Amino acid sequence: MSIVTLKELLNIAENREIAVGAFSVGNMEMVLGAIKAAEKTNTPIIIQIAEVRLKTSPLEVIGPMMVAAAKNSTVDVCVHLDHGLNYETVEKALEIGFSSVMLDGSLLSFEDNINLTKKVVEKARKYGASVEAELGVVGGNEGGGKAHVIQCTDPEAAKEFCERTGVDALAVAIGNAHGHYKTQPELRLDILKEIDNVCSTPLVLHGGTGITPETFQECIRNGIRKINIATASFDAVVNASRKTLQDDKSNYFTLSSNIADGVCENIENHIKIFNMQILK
Secondary structure (H helix, E strand, C coil): CCECCHHHHHHHHHHHCCCEEEEECCCHHHHHHHHHHHHHHCCCEEEEEEHHHHHCCCHHHHHHHHHHHHHCCCCCEEEEEEEECCHHHHHHHHHHCCCEEEECCCCCCHHHHHHHHHHHHHHHHHCCCEEEEEECECEECCCCCCCECCECCCHHHHHHHHHHHCCCEEEECCCCECCCCCCCCCCCHHHHHHHHHHCCCCEEECCCCCCCHHHHHHHHCCCEEEEEECHHHHHHHHHHHHHHHCCCCCCHHHHHHHHHHHHHHHHHHHHHHHCCCCCC
16 A cells, blocks of 8 residues: 545545545654554545644654655555645645645635635646645634634535636535534534535535534535544643653653554544444
């Protein structure tokens, strides 16, 4: 197996009526934990990093590590740039070998978002890479700056956007938000159904941490084919670290191993849900 594009994994997900998990990473342990979970479950996954995380995990360092891990995995893995903020970052990710990129133009006007996304699609195609875009505004934030107010995606606008840009995946806003939810989210499944009915492009759900297994699976039944998980994995790192450091005999190597295992367990659980295998 090897590194594959987002489009390839989305085609598999569509045929099986499941969703592929996209798991954010920020260091070596998270990368290793994600790959371990994919191999243990024999399930292709996406490993990704958002541009706001590059302040602590420089792309020129974490990127090659992600690509190498994907290429050496025993299952197919897509390496994705999540929420790119600058065209230059997209170019750099493609040069490093990422098989999928996203430049988030959701805060731009509709026409500006289309024009910028078309530029990214044209660039990515030269590398044989896939492109994800976002329409509407997913709430919360990716770990820095001002939180965004949710603006649900308009179904007809989604249809036009996908037709004019040729993107491989579209992230939609249906009441979902990045980070921890203060209360249990009430997703607008009615809007998701409308988008799925008029738009043939595979749909993406951001802000997955805190959504129930039942709601995940209802989203999957209505066109969601990629689900992003970030906060839950970062929480797994913190929790594994705290637990390990309570032991006076702990050392770096134990800490590193336990962090990878904690991330692996979190991702395994999500993989099973996204493959419609379990409800907890």
